[in-house]
Amino acid sequence: MNASDRTPADLLRSALTTDPARPLVTFYDDATGERVELSVATFANWVSKTANLLQGDLGAAPGDRLALLLPAHWQTAVWLLACSSVGVHVDIGGDPAGADLVVTGPGTLDAARACRGERLALALRPLGGRFPSPPDGFADYAVEVPGQGDRFAPYEPVDPDAPALTVGGTELTAARIVERARADAAGLGLSGPGTRLLSGRPYDSWDGLSAGLYAPLAAGASVVLCRHLDRLPAEELARRIESERVTGTADGTPGGTA
Template sequence: MNATDRTPADLLRSALAADPGRPLVTFYDDATGERVELSVATFANWVAKTANLLQGDLGAEPGDRLALLLPAHWQTAVWLLAAASVGVVVEVGGDPAGADLVVSGPDTLDAAAACPGERVALALRPLGGRFPQPPAGFMDYAVEVPGQGDRFAPFVPVGADDAGLVVDGEELSYGALVERARGEGDGSRVLSGLGYDTWAGLSAGLFAPLATGGSVVLCRHLDQLSEAGLAQRVDAERVTRVV
């Protein structure tokens, strides 16, 4: 990655320029058997589409607060980078009632309904599938995102000093986030079973690999995998570090 990269969006642009075809996020859900692999190019395309949805259809602006009620999932990683591309502050597990918009999985819809602003729901089904019946009062992400543009340009440039992420009770600017992630990554192919509700999980499961030219095998419901199954996955995915 370039030393001049100062925001998560910068990191993604550099990764795309360096090697668009390499794997960036490989996702497993051991409760469903799902496996999804996203190259840098595919991940960046999802980010661009989601950022266009966020900025265009949802009218989000820099400094707006987004309550993120999602587990560790490849689509959560997309939302984190999309919000950073627009300049929206992500509050991990934030209070929907005090947020400008909320992004929720299927298990937190009741809490998310307290948001007075825009509400987006993700079914988190295999292959990014939609809800069989859209939740009342929510936009179904899987319905709306495919038609969005493949290129994104923010209306307002996002700076390193802008607030970017609230996690573990701490607010990080984009620049602080990038520097912290750089210090915690080493270019490894990391297997992470940590949730996205803490900085440790976000760093290992997305930001540190992105900041240091690595990649992540992100595992949900990893406790349902046997020790032999985990060893097989580590070998098959050429994992160099497990957290």
């Protein structure tokens, strides 16, 4: 990664220029059997489309606050990087009533209706599928995002020292996210391309966000992100670690070594 990178979006751009074909996020949902693997290039394309949706259709601007009510999921990772690209402040599990926008999964629609701004819902179905019918009061992400542009340019430069993330009551700037992610990478055994971290941590804490996205991105590594990992028998977990060429697992994850 480039030493001058100061935002998560900068880290993604550097990864795209270095090795766009390598895996970045491999996602499993052990409740549905879903497996999705996204290369750097594919992930970056989703981020660009989502950032264009956020900036263009939803009218978001740097400094706006977005309540993100989503679990650990590959689409959540896309939203985190899209917000970084625009300069939107992400509040993980934040109060929708105090947010400019809300992005929610199917299980938190009622809470999300408290937002007076734009509301977007994700069905979180395999392969990014849409809702059978859009929830009342929400735009369906799976309907809105495909037609967005594949290239993104922010209307305004993103300030690395502006608030970018609130999680667990702690507010972090974009630059601080990058600094902490780089520091975490070594402790998680991430030393560059070829290192793969398996994480079953939820995205409701810094530790979960770091292991499940930011630290692998900062290290030029990749993550095997698992939702509902507690449903996976130990022998199947061992097979996954082997088949996915995992080099380390986050603590708190069954079989963890980091």
